[in-house]
Amino acid sequence: NAGVTQTPKFQVLKTGQSMTLQCAQDMNHEYMSWYRQDPGMGLRLIHYSVGAGITDQGEVPNGYNVSRSTTEDFPLRLLSAAPSQTSVYFCASSYDTEAFFGQGTRLTVV
Amino acid sequence: GQQVMQIPQYQHVQEGEDFTTYCNSSTTLSNIQWYKQRPGGHPVFLIQLVKSGEVKKQKRLTFQFGEAKKNSSLHITATQTTDVGTYFCAGPKGSNYKLTFGKGTLLTVNP
Numbered sequence: 001n002a003g004v005t006q007t008p009k010f011q012v013l014k015t016g017q018s019m020t021l022q023c024a025q026d027m028n029h030e031y032m033s034w035y036r037q038d039p040g041m042g043l044r045l046i047h048y049s050v051g052a053g054i055t056d057q058g059e060v061p062n063g064y065n066v067s068r069s070t071t072e073d074f075p076l077r078l079l080s081a082a083p084s085q086t087s088v089y090f091c092a093s094s095y096d097t098e099a100f101f102g103q104g105t106r107l108t109v110v
Numbered sequence: 111g112q113q114v115m116q117i118p119q120y121q122h123v124q125e126g127e128d129f130t131t132y133c134n135s136s137t138t139l140s141n142i143q144w145y146k147q148r149p150g151g152h153p154v155f156l157i158q159l160v161k162s163g164e165v166k167k168q169k170r171l172t173f174q175f176g177e178a179k180k181n182s183s184l185h186i187t188a189t190q191t192t193d194v195g196t197y198f199c200a201g202p203k204g205s206n207y208k209l210t211f212g213k214g215t216l217l218t219v220n221p
Contacts, residue, residue, distance in 0.1 A: 033207060043211040096206055098143075099153075
């Protein structure tokens with residue numbers, strides 16, 4: 001099992017550009033989430049999904065879109081990147097208790 | 111809204127010393143989870159506590175859940191260099207898949 005796979009691992013964007021962070025899991029988990037991690041801020045929930053076709057906002061959703069067309073995939077879209085979105089992004093999936101995290105995407109917006 | 115506070119933010123110890131991080135929630139939790147993140151890595155699940163007053167051990171790690179289910183602690187006995195990393199507590203907001211994380215405690219160990 002690959003677990004939770006995120007791509008890319010690193011990305012540099014210019015302000016105003018758009019991009020999609022990919023997340024895929026092969027554990028057939030219903031629940032998937034996106035978090036951002038900033039120094040001294042812990043992990044903050046951006047968006048989450050409880051199953052294919054169902055998404056909802058977390059704590060810091062502004063500037064991000066998500067969709068969940070399949071159980072396996074949960075991409076995160078940055079519509080118009082801003083320097084405030086420079087962060088490390090983690091995708092996670094879970095069945096009930098334990099959250100499995102991907103390796104993360106380190107995004108820099110210049 | 112629900113807040114999860116964690117102290118200390120940083121802790122530096124000599125190898126062999128003990129270490130404790132504390133987690134406090136503004137609301138009663140149905141359970142609490144602990145994660146470890148190695149430098150440059152991703153969070154990895156350590157344990158979940160569910161019952162009031164519960165104590166669980168994993169080798170040198172001891173986890174406690176308070177009687178009121180609003181606080182928790184992680185204690186490491188005789189730290190080793192392999193214990194280096196950031197330890198997070200997390201409480202569910204409604205359901206286990208919506209976790210509110212504390213800001214974490216970064217542990218560094220001097221060999």
